[in-house]
Amino acid sequence: AEGDPWPDLSDAALAESRENWLVPALFDKTGLRDFSASDLSDALMNLLPWELRARLDREAPTxxxxxxxxxxxxxxxxxxxxxxxxxxxxxxxxxxxxxxxxxxxxxxxxxxxxxxxxxxxxxxxxxxxxxxxxxxxxxxxxxxxxxxxxxxxxxxxxxxxxxxxxx
Structure with missing residues (x-):
């Protein structure tokens, strides 16, 4: 909603850049059953710089x-x-x-x-x-x-x- 400095996490943007964020998360996985929701969450969180991660945790706590x-x-x-x-x-x-x-x-x-x-x-x-x-x-x-x-x-x-x- 704010745009910059947040990365574009739309489906299209994620599909286009999957080599940068998804492929490293799949490194030691041999099947989809080895890839959990937590793995996906971690891979997406790695797209955020530290300052934005801290802000996300503060403004949208779990x-x-x-x-x-x-x-x-x-x-x-x-x-x-x-x-x-x-x-x-x-x-x-x-x-x-x-x-x-x-x-x-x-x-x-x-x-x-x-x-x-x-x-x-x-x-x-x-x-x-x-x-x-x-x-x-x-x-x-x-x-x-x-x-x-x-x-x-x-x-x-x-x-x-x-x-x-x-x-």
């Missing part, structure tokens, strides 16, 4: 780290855009919406119940906390009474755990 420390894979192939699936309680305390590309692209959040079932999809976490969270809270509080359901999730501590017995 994982999102939730406030609880969980590393969640980002699905860049999702139809609605870069998406993560995360349990609702793991985002408590988060007051800004997660994004990639230096903040230019908000992640689509598939918010999950404690049983990892989809509850809501949003591109505006602060708006969700202020709006429809109250309805989700009322519904899920009855189904999952051992999990925290604070009235103000934006200021509550994130968690991966249920409440201890007797609380």
């Amino acid at each position: 994982h999102f780290e939730a406030p609880t420390g969980s590393k969640l894979p980002i699905d860049y192939e999702a139809e609605q855009g870069p998406t993560i699936a995360v349990r609702l309680q793991e985002l408590f305390g988060l007051t800004t919406h997660p994004s990639v590309a230096g903040g230019a692209v908000p992640l689509v959040l598939e918010l999950l119940s404690p049983a990892h079932r989809p509850v809501q999809v949003t591109r505006d976490l602060p708006g969700f906390w202020r709006g429809s969270y109250a309805g989700v809270r009322a519904d899920l509080r009855g189904r999952y009474p051992r999990h925290p359901w604070p009235e103000d999730p934006a200021s509550a501590p994130p968690t991966r755990r249920a409440k201890p017995k007797g609380t």
Whole structure:
């Protein structure tokens, strides 16, 4: 999308320059079964200079780290855009919406119940906390009474755990 300094990685450009990037990656392979997706990824990454690799890792990370420390894979192939699936309680305390590309692209959040079932999809976490969270809270509080359901999730501590017995 930016053009220079990024190399042209279109199908046509890659096909034209395959001797430079693909042939070295196939060096000790005797069949296609020996060539993995990781090998292909490494071969393509080798087309980027170090500065662009670092920028790509920074602006398009493979994982999102939730406030609880969980590393969640980002699905860049999702139809609605870069998406993560995360349990609702793991985002408590988060007051800004997660994004990639230096903040230019908000992640689509598939918010999950404690049983990892989809509850809501949003591109505006602060708006969700202020709006429809109250309805989700009322519904899920009855189904999952051992999990925290604070009235103000934006200021509550994130968690991966249920409440201890007797609380």
